[in-house]
Amino acid sequence: MKLTVTDLTAGYGKAQVLFGLGLEVAEGELVALLGANGAGKTTALRTISGLLKPWSGSVALDGQSLLGVSAARRARLGLGHVPEGRQLFSLMSVEENLLLGAAFLAWPSKSDQLERIYALFPRLAERRGQMAGTLSGGEQQMLAIGRALMGKPRILMVDEPSLGLSPKLAEEVLSTLSQVKKEGVGVLLVEQNVALSLEVADRGYVVEHGRVVLQGSTQELASNEGVQKAYLAL
């Protein structure tokens, strides 16, 4: 499966955020979407997953346009999204949160999926009966990713997983994402932590003012002078 975004423009009310953004993510690769605060990364994800209506441009899965397709249907087509702020069901247990991830996407295989997620995040297995709202920030992030993975997405978009986490925990979460990639899922990672994302990603896009200004393999990006200056503080 391949996610293709072309010439996407979108915004809130009259404020335009995306100015012709384009990108591609295929199964089995980890792609980083980099950029400063307010560059439009989160808006891009929200538009791709159908939470926000695009003004123009297209989002397509395997060449099939998703215009007018609801967020829920996009999820059923195999597009996963771990949104900003995690958006957990805080009054439900860890296991209930995970089960909801599979409820309408992969219900028949829920037990296998649970096992898989608990293997990926052993900490969640320890806390399976605990209310999601009482977890630490890192555990909540793991739960949010685990919940999205329960639905067996083919392409998974993850918004700022390292936000508010200790460097060690952030690394742990990102390395799990590269493991997810190795299982064949396409991962689109939005991150402000550029150095860390360049370590795990295969390639990346740099977004400024709602458009892609630079793209390439992680080696190319890491050795680019502009990137080094703006994001890596070298």
Next chain:
Amino acid sequence: MDLLLQTLINGILAAGIYALVASGLALAVGVVGIVNFAHGEFSMIGAFVSYLLFVGAGIDPLISLGLAALVLFLVGAITYYGLIRPVLAAPELNQMLLTFGISVALQNIALLLFGADTRVVSTSYQGATIALGGISFGVPPFAAFVLSVGLLGALYWFLGKTRLGFAVRAVAQNRLAPGLLGIETQQIYLLAFGLSAALAGIAGVMLSVMLYASPTVGFAYTLKAFAIIVMAGLGNLRGVVPAAIILALAEAFVSTYVPGGGGWVEAVFFLVIFLALTWRSWRLS
């Protein structure tokens, strides 16, 4: 001693139907996020459905229960789709004005169609009583209580154990995530509001036997249901049953032990709202 026991039993029996109406309202408030002032009018429609079926076709209210549930589910679904859905994103005041308007409109349509008279579904078992030692209670309130307990059990089972019930609870807790997990939130809202109206409608059928059907019969139940869900914590379904028991017992005790208490019963819900809000704000500060 008998008087105390009798009062307790009267209270508990009344609590069943209160919990039924209030659970419906809690679904509307907690899941759909709409403060529905027309909730009692769904009960009123249920009461008239029962009355018309009884007078027109001789159908027993026990059978009307299912029919009224179906009719009210449809009424609720149509109300949601046509009227509530367009204002979901509007400010709360607009939503309240809308549901208040629906309430007034439904009451007056009923007044136009049936007049202001109270109409009782007089079944053969309406006056029957069960006597146990020194206490006695009517068959209809007892049957209504048993049915309510059964229905609430079914509702909790649905919400707690089924995949769809899971989705309903999920939507109540987070508006954004369910869509990303393949849950069509609009359909869940529709289902929840339909269920909410169906629960009120079933309670209305019970009212048509225990009380009467009239255009304004539902209004008192809107207010009582609000008192209960305020006590339970808005939208908190789990607290509804204990809160309903507290309100019903309070009413029963006022009616028995306060001189001239019969006239004060209908004001008890107001005291309960007042105390619940005061206690909540004390606990928070």
